[in-house]
Amino acid sequence: MDPALKTMIENMPERTGKSLDQWKSLLVSKSFAKHSEAVNFLKKEHGVSHGYANTIVTLSKNENRAPEDLVAAQYSGKEQLLPIYEKLLTVVRAFGSDVQVVPKKTTVSLVRKKQFALIKPATKTRIDLGLKLREKETAGRLEGSGPFGSMCTHRIRLTEAWEVDAELRAWLEAAYAEAG
Numbered sequence: 001m002d003p004a005l006k007t008m009i010e011n012m013p014e015r016t017g018k019s020l021d022q023w024k025s026l027l028v029s030k031s032f033a034k035h036s037e038a039v040n041f042l043k044k045e046h047g048v049s050h051g052y053a054n055t056i057v058t059l060s061k062n063e064n065r066a067p068e069d070l071v072a073a074q075y076s077g078k079e080q081l082l083p084i085y086e087k088l089l090t091v092v093r094a095f096g097s098d099v100q101v102v103p104k105k106t107t108v109s110l111v112r113k114k115q116f117a118l119i120k121p122a123t124k125t126r127i128d129l130g131l132k133l134r135e136k137e138t139a140g141r142l143e144g145s146g147p148f149g150s151m152c153t154h155r156i157r158l159t160e161a162w163e164v165d166a167e168l169r170a171w172l173e174a175a176y177a178e179a180g
Helices: 003-016 020-028 035-046 050-061 067-074 079-093 146-151 166-178
Strands: 100-103 108-111 115-123 126-131 154-158
Touching (some): 003 050, 020 050, 035 050, 050 108, 050 115, 067 100, 079 115, 079 126, 079 166, 115 146, 115 166, 126 146, 126 166, 146 154, 154 166
Antiparallel strands (some): 108 115, 126 154
16 A cells, blocks of 8 residues: 555544544445545535545545555556656655555546646556646646646646656646645
8 A cells, every 4th residue: 555545544533533434434325426526525514625535535436446456457558657657656755745645546646735636547658647737837748637627737748757857847846835
């Protein structure tokens, strides 16, 4: 299990008032058609922060799948993209111990107090990195959000690990700072 996720789960009772198992039991008693409905329920009805609510709902849906299994499934047949994914994680983990890596079925969210980035193996040869950067103009490889819609403000298409360069690190760090 990712150390940041493990820490988040360990801190959950103190930060949210319930353990992960207690939250899962609560969600099982409800019926939500969409992920966002469950997240909004936890935020509005129970005062849970977005990061914790998203993690609770994600882990509730994927109860029988460990985060590593979710990542492995995302990169099945796309193993050549794993060096890019690993390099992105190395970069963001260096920002601070408050970075949470939250695997989902098709993406991996990078969260501080809020989600600041999203990693998605978009094709067999490309990772799309979504960033939340307010008031940053699109230019060059920093594109509009594309398929990420409102989850992110920008997208960067990555096909090689060397593309995780100083410029990209600066954008990631800016998104991380805005999420704090």
